Amino acid sequence: MEELVGNPLFKGIHPKKIxxxxxxxxxxxxxxxxxxxxxxxxxxxxxxxxVMEGIVRGEMIDFSGKTIKIEDIPAPNPVATAFLFGQRxxxxxxxxxxxxxxxxxxxxxxxxxxxxxxxxxxxNYLNMISSRAQFLSxxxxxxxxxxxxxxxxxxxxDSLGSGGDTIILNRSxxxxxxxxxxxxxxxxxxxxxxxxxxxxxxxxxxxxxxNRKGLNQLMxx
Amino acid sequence: MEELVGNPLFKGIHPKKIxxxxxxxxxxxxxxxxxxxxxxxxxxxxxxxxVMEGIVRGEMIDFSGKTIKIEDIPAPNPVATAFLFGQRxxxxxxxxxxxxxxxxxxxxxxxxxxxxxxxxxxxNYLNMISSRAQFLSxxxxxxxxxxxxxxxxxxxxDSLGSGGDTIILNRSxxxxxxxxxxxxxxxxxxxxxxxxxxxxxxxxxxxxxxNRKGLNQLMxx
DNA sequence: TGCATATTGTAACATATGTTACATTTTATC
DNA sequence: GATAAAATGTAACATATGTTACAATATGCA
Numbered sequence: 001m002e003e004l005v006g007n008p009l010f011k012g013i014h015p016k017k018i019x020x021x022x023x024x025x026x027x028x029x030x031x032x033x034x035x036x037x038x039x040x041x042x043x044x045x046x047x048x049x050x051v052m053e054g055i056v057r058g059e060m061i062d063f064s065g066k067t068i069k070i071e072d073i074p075a076p077n078p079v080a081t082a083f084l085f086g087q088r089x090x091x092x093x094x095x096x097x098x099x100x101x102x103x104x105x106x107x108x109x110x111x112x113x114x115x116x117x118x119x120x121x122x123x124n125y126l127n128m129i130s131s132r133a134q135f136l137s138x139x140x141x142x143x144x145x146x147x148x149x150x151x152x153x154x155x156x157x158d159s160l161g162s163g164g165d166t167i168i169l170n171r172s173x174x175x176x177x178x179x180x181x182x183x184x185x186x187x188x189x190x191x192x193x194x195x196x197x198x199x200x201x202x203x204x205x206x207x208x209x210x211n212r213k214g215l216n217q218l219m220x221x
Numbered sequence: 222m223e224e225l226v227g228n229p230l231f232k233g234i235h236p237k238k239i240x241x242x243x244x245x246x247x248x249x250x251x252x253x254x255x256x257x258x259x260x261x262x263x264x265x266x267x268x269x270x271x272v273m274e275g276i277v278r279g280e281m282i283d284f285s286g287k288t289i290k291i292e293d294i295p296a297p298n299p300v301a302t303a304f305l306f307g308q309r310x311x312x313x314x315x316x317x318x319x320x321x322x323x324x325x326x327x328x329x330x331x332x333x334x335x336x337x338x339x340x341x342x343x344x345n346y347l348n349m350i351s352s353r354a355q356f357l358s359x360x361x362x363x364x365x366x367x368x369x370x371x372x373x374x375x376x377x378x379d380s381l382g383s384g385g386d387t388i389i390l391n392r393s394x395x396x397x398x399x400x401x402x403x404x405x406x407x408x409x410x411x412x413x414x415x416x417x418x419x420x421x422x423x424x425x426x427x428x429x430x431x432n433r434k435g436l437n438q439l440m441x442x
Numbered sequence: 443t444g445c446a447t448a449t450t451g452t453a454a455c456a457t458a459t460g461t462t463a464c465a466t467t468t469t470a471t472c
Numbered sequence: 473g474a475t476a477a478a479a480t481g482t483a484a485c486a487t488a489t490g491t492t493a494c495a496a497t498a499t500g501c502a
Contacts, residue, residue, distance in 0.1 A: 086351030088352075116337050116340060133303040133307070137303070181367070186491095204498090404460050406460080
């Protein structure tokens, strides 16, 4: 069980205690070879999966059969903790072995027992899904700005904080456009108009905010 | 405690049992008048708040100080369950009383004790934040499709799965439009065009997929 | 320095979506 | 069933963004 030390789900729990917990609940371990599919998208999510060794990836399959990588999950981390409970207890992605991996599989019932045996484990689990919900919430705030100028304003005011009025953009226009999910010339045009309207001044990678109130208004729409 | 029957956090728990739980942990109740601010955005989230009576709203404050209503939360429901744990334990919104309200306030420690006293309560809580994470996850998926038709295609093919070819939409056009982050008439138009192009056939809440390949193509763009 | 390459600015035009307004249909309530 | 309320269909028009193409800079490298 030493592999579980360092796993965020077992943070703050003494290794001896971890041993003790696992002596009292049912679980399985299984080894997968490279590129083997560990779990399919839409499979019922009845078990907590933990990467003990190696790296797995989550990938989406679109309907034409193409796959899109979503994220890599290395040991020692759990997989899809937000789908073991809740209304839709199904995996949203395929889980595939990037390397040879060893996975631990703990049934939901065992997990609940573990929650009641050890409040650290419970808090760690709660922290994990809560953090995820918080992160997604932030991301949505960003994505749901409709206009390009709104996204720019959000980015600028966010990275500005309270002090100062200049930001160094360390990304190319193209990468910014990708981040926003817009076309590069459209981004250039939007920034050009903001300069024209004296909201900002741009010099190479340096952006100076001239009119905070104006930027705020762009975020409303 | 009868007000808690019907509260999703206490689903499946016998009223007597609820009494018993609350006899063993610390909590407070407080009454707020109309338009009184119950909690401020960025306040540390140290307590589980439950609306016992009345309706509260969450509202965001933008940089210029204007407020934007986010959602109404009527009794008997908890508030901001996803912010009691996790990395950023701060309220993202102001909580304001829409009507005269009575709120229950349970410290995080008490909540954890309650988790360990009653596994229904624990599962209900887990279900609630998990469902929220799942909902946000789904929303992001839709937001990142550029075109409305793409979003529709994604929704249809997703809820279709492998078998059958008809879906019952249990949401109003408006709520779908909100989910997609588009305007309602735009959604109606897009669906109309898809019907015209013989990709789908719509009859009230029932949608029949006529051309899967065509829907796939809409998702590529 | 000179050259090649990448990045950025700009323009004209096409298109998707938003906005507003109203008619029509469905649903709920008495 | 009658009525009001909600949801939906549709149209005309405004606007933001995408697309394509090319010129103007900036950047890296020999």
